[in-house]
Amino acid sequence: MDKVLPSLEAAIADVKDGVMIAIPGFFACGVPRALLQALIKKGTKNLTLACGCGPMLGAADELKQLTLNGQIKKVIDSYGLFRSASKGMADPFEQAIRAGKIELEIYPMGTMAEKYRAAGAGIPAFYTPTGVGSVMENIVNEIKEKRTPKETKIINGKKYVLEYALQPDFAFIHCKIADREGNLRYAKTARNFNHVMATAAKITIVEAENIVEPGQMDGDDVHTPGIYVNRVVKVERPKFAITID
Amino acid sequence: MDKVLPSLEAAIADVKDGVMIAIPGFFACGVPRALLQALIKKGTKNLTLACGCGPMLGAADELKQLTLNGQIKKVIDSYGLFRSASKGMADPFEQAIRAGKIELEIYPMGTMAEKYRAAGAGIPAFYTPTGVGSVMENIVNEIKEKRTPKETKIINGKKYVLEYALQPDFAFIHCKIADREGNLRYAKTARNFNHVMATAAKITIVEAENIVEPGQMDGDDVHTPGIYVNRVVKVERPKFAITID
Amino acid sequence: MSPQKIEGLPREMIALRVSREIQDGMYVNLGIGIPTLVSNWIEGKDVYLQAEIGMLKTGALADGDDVDQDLINASCQAVCALPGSSYFDIAESFAMIRGGHIDVAVMGALQINVRGDYAGWSNPSRGLFVGNVGGSMDLCAGAKKLYIAMEHTTKDGELKIVNELSYPATAEGRVSMLFTDLAVIEITPKGMVLKEVMAGLTPKDVQSVTEPKLIIDPKCKEMEL
């Protein structure tokens, strides 16, 4: 089953207004910039971007454009994307947050990772020690009215928080090598959120720096088996500025 | 930090009576037979063997010896090790189960996998759809008196069972290649329960068919990072009879 | 007294009939027994077989020099790899299964009832309370579609399609289609709908070895093999 499509436009044709899209990347590493650029071109609105560790800092131009276009409704992340005081105030995204135009929901990074992993693995909810004793015992949102307590439980004398699976409608994935059947390999620390998000989403769309034939990747060396992948598009290797400000 | 020890005896020196040992393997594939043989030689008693898919069928000689030596107190598995009616009745292990000399606790295989994964990942408990509507809504034991209901919860209108992490004292791991710092690679379907059990146990002891220097394994191709591994011993590649009866 | 047993199709033919439901591009898990035989009938199709031991795209059974003890399927048979095969650990394997990524799971059964509950993991007649549950309950919970492939009655002619299970359930209400040596039956909210019968049999014949009252599909036809 050849999952390779000829263009990013074709790959995201069914990404409609109002959907939730998982965006992997850890700051500037492993971010699906080409798919984000196609999304800007398409103009899809009212989007929820489900992130993990500030990938939009690695796609600062795309974030600025998405914000100015009013395409983003909400961001879920462990990293609120806030810069230093001086730069932050000048940043359109931070301005939109402060103006209440974009909603922001925050979880600890390991909880984000586990929420995607749970969605992919059919685990509807799990207990975690992370965030106990902090404001993360609640849903944490810039909009204080939306904060509600999470369920907790004492297990073997220790307190834990119940967290739920997070299933995005789409995942935009960046990988080093894909085969035509959707088996993927990532490069070094660019793997980060890519694998779990590929497992979590209803539809997983991959931008790959290289495409090979099935069998050219050793079966023991596949990072994401093709079962999780719906579509693959070849892209140029992107350039990232390595900095978080 | 060189984690390689000169002998299996040295590697299991602190395996004391009464401990729980995780035994990976899927029937005859990926079973740590050399470590099991060392355990028989050592004579450790009152053991709980935490398995996943009938690995003792792939180590039938070792199972017979452990049973006849009275070393096993309890087995936790998804596969009760039962053979056909004729063979089962002649089998010392099944006889010991029927006589109440060995306790048997059963979970669905995916739940077993997830219980180890949870232990390794610091997740004390998780909800799963598996087993709902079956006797697996209870702790399932050959000893009916020990059966108790598990907690359940309705999430988005669907019923789920709460299952807990399972942390063994030791894991006996079989791998194809280990480096001296404990990074591991498995061969094909021999990976099965090895990785999750290596993450779950308090102390992880590895029998490796090959030992290499750090750096000889590509960092993107490591299956189990060395952080989960305490000790490594070189063993001969074992022979398995490929059959489940 | 059991109803009179009807001689049905051989196991390979049940497997052939199931294979007709498997489409190009599907990810499929085949249980032990008749389901395993389905793999003989899908060669040439672009189908990915998942083995819960931790493999996608398992190939044909291996013989002679091709046998590798590190490469078995979930029925503990030596198999071959194919271009595009991948291996992964057991937690990832059951993430696939439980997480809804398997399009079709085909399982054997001891009993099935009108609500799509089925029993397949434990036969208390052996005098043991527990059985070999393996991955069956996870497959039932997670597969998008769950098919049962089995003989219509036991060797002794006892009914396996019943009103109420007497063996421990594997799952409740998860089966959508049932393929036997005599018929193809769909499980619907209204009951069991007879879709196809073996050549030479009538719906009445099938009903005679089926405890629940069957709804005869107006388009009920002969099983095509």
Added chain:
Amino acid sequence: MSPQKIEGLPREMIALRVSREIQDGMYVNLGIGIPTLVSNWIEGKDVYLQAEIGMLKTGALADGDDVDQDLINASCQAVCALPGSSYFDIAESFAMIRGGHIDVAVMGALQINVRGDYAGWSNPSRGLFVGNVGGSMDLCAGAKKLYIAMEHTTKDGELKIVNELSYPATAEGRVSMLFTDLAVIEITPKGMVLKEVMAGLTPKDVQSVTEPKLIIDPKCKEMEL
């Protein structure tokens, strides 16, 4: 009015002092800021640095041709690999962290109190309720030992070691040792125990910029660097 600020050790020296606690064979995670500087002082030691982005055994910062945009640490700095380095996905990375496999985590802090609660993730003075929590809460929950490395007071001389946090907590009661530019303090069930003071200072000096009452260890000594 803030107490008078005391000029302390440079940040590199705090990092050096922390590095003395890191033993051969340990798996260590270093947070952003002063903790990152600890890596400069452990060269030659057999220590494995974990980066929550998904890497074990991160090497030195990369320069020039060594920079690979696919190889950064959790502070978003280009780093080098070492023989034995490994990469893994983010769920595995936080499995390591949450699951108790990290021997020591070293974090920066905005405030810390006498019970070992600390605040580091959100500074409400910026007028925003939420901050960049990142992986800090997971590290607090999972690391076997949690150390804080920070300046004893703010640049303006405001106290950071306080009776009650005024900033949102990162974790409760998880810190075991505190390393500042003026002192080394152990957090015990009885309170904060002063173990070491900077050369030229007295325990009284340290107390003057520390809100909770310090217990002076009878063996309290000069910080050795």
